[in-house]
Amino acid sequence: MPKVHKIRKGLNIPLKGEAEKVFSRVDQAEAYAVKPIDFQGLTPKLSVKEGDKVKAGSPLFSNKFRPNVVFTSPVSGEVFMVRRGERRKILEVIVHPDTVQEFEDFGAEQPSQLSREQIIEKMQRAGVWPMVKQRPYGIIANPEEKPKSIHISAFDSAPLSPDLDFAVKDEAEAFQAGIEAIQKLTDGKVNINLNAEYPPSNVFTKVKGVEFNYFSGPHPAGNVGIQIHHIEPIFKGDLIWTVAPLDVIIIGRLFLKGIYDATKIIALTGSEVQRPRYFTVKTGASISNIVSNNLTQPADKLRFISGDVLTGTSIADNGFLGFYDNMVTVIPEGNHYEFLGWASPGINKFSLTRTFLSKLIPDKKFALHTNLNGGERAYVVTGQYDKVLPMNIYPVHLIKAILAKDIDKMESLGIYEVVEEDMALCEYVCTSKTEVQSILREGIDLMIKELGE
Amino acid sequence: MKSLRNFIDKIKPNFEKGGKLEIFHSTFEGFETFLFVPNKVTQKGSHIRDAIDLKRTMIIVVLALVPALLFGIWNVGYQHALATGAPTDFWPIVLFGLGKVLPIVVVSYLVGLGIEFGFAQVRKHEINEGFLVTGMLIPLIVPVDIPLWMVALATAFTVIIGKEVFGGTGMNIFNPALLARAFLFFAYPSHMSGDYVWVANLAKGEGIIDGFSGATPLANAAAYEIDKIPSSMDMFLGFIPGSIGETSTLAILIGAFILVLTGIGSWKIIVSTVLGGLTMGFIFNAFAVNPFMEMPAWHHLIMGGFAFGAVFMATDPVTASQTEKGKWIYGFFIGLLAVLVRVFNPAYPEGMMLSILLLNAFAPLIDHYVIQANIKKRKKRAAAAAKNS
Numbered sequence: 144m145p146k147v148h149k150i151r152k153g154l155n156i157p158l159k160g161e162a163e164k165v166f167s168r169v170d171q172a173e174a175y176a177v178k179p180i181d182f183q184g185l186t187p188k189l190s191v192k193e194g195d196k197v198k199a200g201s202p203l204f205s206n207k208f209r210p211n212v213v214f215t216s217p218v219s220g221e222v223f224m225v226r227r228g229e230r231r232k233i234l235e236v237i238v239h240p241d242t243v244q245e246f247e248d249f250g251a252e253q254p255s256q257l258s259r260e261q262i263i264e265k266m267q268r269a270g271v272w273p274m275v276k277q278r279p280y281g282i283i284a285n286p287e288e289k290p291k292s293i294h295i296s297a298f299d300s301a302p303l304s305p306d307l308d309f310a311v312k313d314e315a316e317a318f319q320a321g322i323e324a325i326q327k328l329t330d331g332k333v334n335i336n337l338n339a340e341y342p343p344s345n346v347f348t349k350v351k352g353v354e355f356n357y358f359s360g361p362h363p364a365g366n367v368g369i370q371i372h373h374i375e376p377i378f379k380g381d382l383i384w385t386v387a388p389l390d391v392i393i394i395g396r397l398f399l400k401g402i403y404d405a406t407k408i409i410a411l412t413g414s415e416v417q418r419p420r421y422f423t424v425k426t427g428a429s430i431s432n433i434v435s436n437n438l439t440q441p442a443d444k445l446r447f448i449s450g451d452v453l454t455g456t457s458i459a460d461n462g463f464l465g466f467y468d469n470m471v472t473v474i475p476e477g478n479h480y481e482f483l484g485w486a487s488p489g490i491n492k493f494s495l496t497r498t499f500l501s502k503l504i505p506d507k508k509f510a511l512h513t514n515l516n517g518g519e520r521a522y523v524v525t526g527q528y529d530k531v532l533p534m535n536i537y538p539v540h541l542i543k544a545i546l547a548k549d550i551d552k553m554e555s556l557g558i559y560e561v562v563e564e565d566m567a568l569c570e571y572v573c574t575s576k577t578e579v580q581s582i583l584r585e586g587i588d589l590m591i592k593e594l595g596e
Numbered sequence: 597m598k599s600l601r602n603f604i605d606k607i608k609p610n611f612e613k614g615g616k617l618e619i620f621h622s623t624f625e626g627f628e629t630f631l632f633v634p635n636k637v638t639q640k641g642s643h644i645r646d647a648i649d650l651k652r653t654m655i656i657v658v659l660a661l662v663p664a665l666l667f668g669i670w671n672v673g674y675q676h677a678l679a680t681g682a683p684t685d686f687w688p689i690v691l692f693g694l695g696k697v698l699p700i701v702v703v704s705y706l707v708g709l710g711i712e713f714g715f716a717q718v719r720k721h722e723i724n725e726g727f728l729v730t731g732m733l734i735p736l737i738v739p740v741d742i743p744l745w746m747v748a749l750a751t752a753f754t755v756i757i758g759k760e761v762f763g764g765t766g767m768n769i770f771n772p773a774l775l776a777r778a779f780l781f782f783a784y785p786s787h788m789s790g791d792y793v794w795v796a797n798l799a800k801g802e803g804i805i806d807g808f809s810g811a812t813p814l815a816n817a818a819a820y821e822i823d824k825i826p827s828s829m830d831m832f833l834g835f836i837p838g839s840i841g842e843t844s845t846l847a848i849l850i851g852a853f854i855l856v857l858t859g860i861g862s863w864k865i866i867v868s869t870v871l872g873g874l875t876m877g878f879i880f881n882a883f884a885v886n887p888f889m890e891m892p893a894w895h896h897l898i899m900g901g902f903a904f905g906a907v908f909m910a911t912d913p914v915t916a917s918q919t920e921k922g923k924w925i926y927g928f929f930i931g932l933l934a935v936l937v938r939v940f941n942p943a944y945p946e947g948m949m950l951s952i953l954l955l956n957a958f959a960p961l962i963d964h965y966v967i968q969a970n971i972k973k974r975k976k977r978a979a980a981a982a983k984n985s
Contacts, residue, residue, distance in 0.1 A: 156644070378978030446643060453642045474644065477637050482597040484633030485651035492647035496859040498656055499647055513637040517649020518629060518722050521766030524653060525918040526862065535974060537919060537967055555971045563641075570642045574653055575766075580641035 147339040148373045150360030152533040154495055154568055156302045158452065159508040160419050160473075162410035164309050167420040171242075172428040175218050176226075176235040176463035177203050181456075182273060183282045183584070184591060187214070187233050195222045200247030200269050200403035203236045212283060215270025217405035217425045219245040235463065251401035254324035262327050266394065269403045273466065274390035275328070278371060278383045280587050281562030290384040292331035292375065297347045297388050298338040298358075300365030301451035301564075305410035305421065305470050307388055308344035314392045315346045321395030322350050325386060336370040347388070363533065368565040372534045377559045389469050393426075409464065413448075413473035414510035415439045424464065430471050431461035438473065446513050448472040453567035454580070477514025485517070492516075495530065495572045520575040528579075531568035534560060538569050542579060545586030550593055553586055562587070604628055622716035626723035654725040656860045660851035661732050661908065665701075667847040668840040669693035672740045675837050676796045679808050696796050697840055700735040703744050707751040708734075715760045726765030726772075726914075727755070733773035733908060736841025737901065737949075738780065739793040741800075746784060750776040770956045771915045774949055781949070789945065791815060794837035812838050814900040814938065814945045820887040831898040842904040845897070852907040861911040864920065865927040869906035872931025873897060880939055888939050896935050905948035906931070915956040919966040926962055930955045 179187040188207040191197060197220065202213040220240040228234045249269050254262060263286045266272045277284040284290070298307055311318060326333050332354045337343040339357035348355070356374055358364045367385045377383060386394070389407045396404045405426035412419045417437050424433070430447065438445065448455035449465040452472050456465055464471065481487070489499030493509045501507055528538035536557035544552035563580040570579035610617045611624040628634075630651075638645060673689025673696075676682070708727045716723045734751060754776035759768045781788045791811040792799040798810050809824070813836055816824040826836050834844025842848075855861025877893025884890040896902055910916060910930050917926040930951050937947025944950060 375981050376974065376978055378975065378982075381978070381982075446637075448643055452644045455643065457643065472643075478635045480601055480632040480635050482601070482632055485649060485655060489647060494647040496646075496648050496653075498652055498858045498860065511644040513643050514633070514645070515636045515638055516633065516645050516647050517651060518634065518636075520650045520722075520724060521764065523650060523726065523766045523914055524860075525913040525916070526920055526923075529920060535970065535977075537970060539918065540963075540967055555975075556967070557974065567642050571644065572646045572648075574646070574648050574650055576645065576649070578641050 145355065145357060147357040147359055148370070150358060150364040150369065150373075150533045152530055153300075153361035153363055154531045154572065155300070155361045156452075156493060156511070156571070157506070157508045158302045158412075158474075159414040159510045160412050160416055161303055162305060162412045162419040162421055162470075164306065165420050166408075167411075167418070167422050167433075169422050169424065169433055171240055172424065172430075172432055174223065174237050174239055174429045174461075174463070175216070175220075175425065175427040176237045176429070177214050177216065177427050178235050178463065178465065179204060179214070179233050181466040182214075183280075184588065185283070189225065189233065189236070191222045191236070193222055193224055196220075197222060197238060198245045198247045199405070200249065202270065203238075204233070206283075209285075211264075211267045211286070212272055213267065213270050214273060215247075215403055217403070217427045219243075237463075246402035246404070249397060249401045249403070252398055254320060254327060254398050257324075257327070259327045262324050265397065266324070269397050271390070271394050271397055271403065274386055274394060275325075276385050278368065278377055278385060278562070279381075279559035280591060281368075281564075282591075284384050288382055290329050290331070290382045292334060293325055293329050293384045293386065294334045294336060294367050294371050294374075295325075295386050295388055295391060296336045296365055296367040296370055297343060298336075298365045299451075299469075300338075300362035301453060302362070303410070303412035303470065303472055304365070304451055305408070305412075308346070309421065310408040310410075310469065311346045311388055311392060312344060314395075315349065317392045317395035317399055318346050318388070319350055319395065320398045321386075321391035321393070322353060324394055324398055325391065326352060328384065334370075334374065336367065336374075338365070360533070363531075363565055363568060366565050368560065368562055369533055372560050376535075379554060379559065381559070387467065387469075390467075407469060409468070410470045411437070411473075412470055413452075415445050415473045415475055426464065426466055428464050429461055430458070430464060433471070434460060434473065440475065444476055445473055446476050448474070452511075453571060454564045475510065475512040477512030477516075479514070481514075495527065515576055517574075517576055519577070522575050522577070524574045527572050527574065528566075528569040531572055532566060534565070536560065538566060538579075541586075542577070542582055545582055545589075548589060550590065553590065558583075558586055558590060601632065604631070619717060622721065622723055623713045626713065626716070629722070650725045653860055654728040656854065656858050657729045657908075658732050660854040660861070661729075661736065661841070663847040663850040664736055664841040664844065664904065664908075665697075665732070667834055667844040668736060669697045671834055671843055672696050672796055672840060674835065675794070679795045679798055679810065692796070696740050697735060699744055700738065700740075700742070700747050700840070701732070703747045704734045704751050705731040707748045708755050711752060711755045711760070715764065719764070721764065724765035726759075730754070730772045730776075734776050736908075737773060737777050737839045737904065739788060740796045740840055741793050741798065742780070742787055746780060746787060750780045753779045766914055768914060769960075770953055771909055771912050774909055774953055774956075777949055778953060794839070810837055812836065812900065812945070817888050817891055817899070818938070818942065818945045822887045822891060825891075825895075825899075828895065828898065831895070839901060839904075842901040845903045848903045848907050855907065855911065861907070862913070862916070862923055864923040865911045865916055866906050868924045868927030869910050869931040869934075870897060872928035872933075873902060873906075873935050874931070875928075876932045876935035880935070896938065900938070900946045901948040902931075902934060905934070905952055909948075909952050910955075915959060917959045917962045917966075919963050922959070922962040922966045925966075926955055926959055929958075 186207040187204040206212040218240040226235040275284040339359040442460040450468040541556040673693035758775040880889040933951035934947040
């Protein structure tokens with residue numbers, strides 16, 4: 144076995160409600176949506192209006208500044224509503240599906256027969272290009288650039304995250320086809336980063352022409368940004384692209400079948416789900432039919448998250464699965480007071496520090512809620528972030544550089560290497576309850592504004 | 597607790613914007629959040645948060661200080677009994693100690709919290725918990741005979757000049773409790789040094805029986821009266837004169853155990869401070885030209901405020917180095933300089949306070965170099981990676 148990158152820093156938050164490895168059958172969702180807010184920094188330009196008929200793969204909106212990057216409907220049906228927020232910002236483009244699905248035909252082709260330009264053009268037309276993201280910054284890749292390599296993390300280490308080996312097990316053909324297309328995008332290597340703690344699925348290991356890297360350790364070992372840091376750290380001027388494995392499969396289907404088939408396997412998890420299971424759904428599906436009759440409490444006492452508890456987006460109980468998400472988490476809201484909470488022994492509280500009695504119970508699982516567990520303060524405690532960020536950078540100083548809007552310092556302290564998910568645990572453990580992820584995004588936005596993508 | 601919560605919810609509007617008692621908003625909020633963890637939920641970013649908050653952190657530190665406080669109370673009475681030749685029965689001396697120590701604790705908290713509440717109100721901030729620890733540290737590092745008005749003055753000085761002018765807890769450069777002590781030391785030296793201040797009522801002329809001097813072991817050592825230094829066991833257990841909370845290395849070790857076990861205090865700083873002190877001690881042993889230098893190096897650890905400073909003062913995260921490598925350097929130099937000052941500077945028998953304050957000032961510089969080294973290293977690594985590909 145090749146060299147294993149051992150990640151030592153990090154934290155696995157032991158949450159209740161891991162999905163059992165069983166598929167649950169679910170009917171077609173009643174609505175689907177594509178959400179421009181899922182894409183960092185995107186200015187959307189609508190291509191449809193309410194009432195328009197669309198097929199699976201028909202454009203709904205595009206990037207105003209890069210019209211070739213389009214975002215397409217995952218299903219065929221009728222555009223039901225364009226939901227807008229403050230200042231008419233487009234939040235969701237909602238499509239009601241037909242009972243019989245029709246697909247736009249992009250033509251089945253062997254990726255090996257196509258040039259890089261043809262592959263990019265096809266991916267853009269079908270709306271799968273946004274699945275290719277770039278580092279630095281974690282935004283949709285610019286098709287006019289060429290990355291020095293591409294990384295795919297084949298395991299997810301986030302709390303309650305789905306077992307990707309389980310989710311890809313019947314998709315070997317599509318995965319191989321997707322990889323072949325992606326290989327054309329770079330002159331460098333395509334890296335598949337595997338978990339060294341168990342034998343990974345054949346779907347990953349049988350792929351040809353890629354580099355395998357092995358990782359072990361606690362979350363965030365599965366984050367592609369952490370993996371890149373340990374293989375080829377990003378410095379100024381470097382460009383690396385990343386794709387998620389379930390998205391590789393969707394890209395693969397485009398080349399095998401010529402259609403945008405956004406079907407993926409997601410996990411429904413969390414302490415408040417009665418039967419946490421795996422479901423086969425399409426990107427953007429409404430979660431209402433998978434969560435209804437499957438909850439332990441009334442929906443108004445719960446938080447529904449598209450994604451994991453550290454980085455996911457809060458949605459309504461009939462909200463929509465995010466474009467990049469492959470799990471839904473349901474946890475209790477924490478909007479209640481706790482008498483002398485700071486003094487409680489804390490049998491049911493989880494902390495990185497050893498200040499609660501729960502540390503004495505090995506393997507205990509927790510049903511954590513959304514309370515902030517304290518007030519926001521200036522930084523007092525030091526060294527906490529370092530314990531959960533397995534990167535050779537100084538996270539607190541990076542955050543402070545961002546707050547001071549000091550671009551030179553942000554650059555030298557490593558802002559090119561991190562996106563929100565990599566520092567989400569820093570936010571979780573922070574005693575001072577600092578909003579690390581949103582500060583980091585402000586810093587990244589500032590970098591893009593000042594220096595360009 | 598429901599009725600209490602209902603009561604708070606009922607009176608809450610008075611303290612909010614436009615309410616009759618708006619000027620007490622921060623104070624009210626301080627008490628409310630003390631009684632109840634707020635019902636505020638996460639809005640963005642991570643949906644769940646660690647159970648720890650600053651209140652819990654500070655309470656753990658206060659807990660860690662309790663053994664030193666309790667021992668200090670007992671020892672105040674015990675030393676007084678020794679000095680006057682009174683019987684050393686447990687309860688009378690504890691009561692005597694309580695009568696001496698409790699007022700100092702109360703004054704320190706009242707003055708400090710009062711000022712903090714005022715500043716929080718003016719700044720429209722929440723009240724920060726930092727003073728919970730400072731307010732306990734100040735009584736433990738002053739001599740028992742200190743007049744209460746001096747405690748009040750020093751506390752006011754350190755909270756205003758040492759902390760609030762920098763922006764409050766988290767922004768200060770110098771350890772607030774030590775700054776209070778330094779203020780007293782330079783403003784009222786006669787109350788902070790000498791042989792008569794460490795035991796209660798000695799300065800008032802309450803009879804000293806023969807054979808009792810009132811001098812601290814450090815003073816003995818500085819005067820080269822090595823034979824007068826108490827036994828190592830007495831010094832370790834703390835049956836010696838000194839500042840209220842600093843005498844018992846054992847009680848401080850219990851505190852250190854709590855801090856390190858819970859992960860609140862940095863073991864790196866504690867260990868490196870001890871290493872620094874020992875290193876200097878061994879250097880002195882090797883080149884000894886006077887009895888103080890000949891004293892076994894490890895004696896420094898159980899004399900004076902070394903242990904207390906290493907465990908409770910140097911580890912203050914706000915004023916210490918913030919990088920993990922920096923913490924090693926920071927602690928090591930504290931120990932080194934403390935022993936150096938003790939042995940070579942006749943004006944200051946105790947070097948711990950000054951060495952920590954000095955390193956507080958240097959901590960940002962240490963961090964700067966540690967981070968610059970990291971930046972250089974990462975640049976090099978990236979350059980090497982670029983070459984290979």
